[in-house]
Amino acid sequence: MATAPKALFCPTCRKVVLAECEDFPFCSDRCRILDLGKWASGDYKISSPILDPEVLEGLDQGMPHRRRDEED
Numbered sequence: 001m002a003t004a005p006k007a008l009f010c011p012t013c014r015k016v017v018l019a020e021c022e023d024f025p026f027c028s029d030r031c032r033i034l035d036l037g038k039w040a041s042g043d044y045k046i047s048s049p050i051l052d053p054e055v056l057e058g059l060d061q062g063m064p065h066r067r068r069d070e071e072d
């Protein structure tokens, strides 16, 4: 089982967000909605190549979100 981060920077406003925050990884519901809006409107342009082997594997399988093969 991977170790979950205890805190992250809010992707929208870069504020530190603790993992126990209910809107984690966003600092607030507002920031989450803003971020989703950016993705939806195509504002985010990913220009760098993906080098993460886990992500590449997920793309290969066409199911990037399906990584829970084993359940405790």
Ligand SMILES: [Zn+2]
Pocket (backbone or CB within 6 Å): 010, 011, 012, 013, 014, 015, 026, 027, 028, 031
């Ligand atoms: Zn924020």
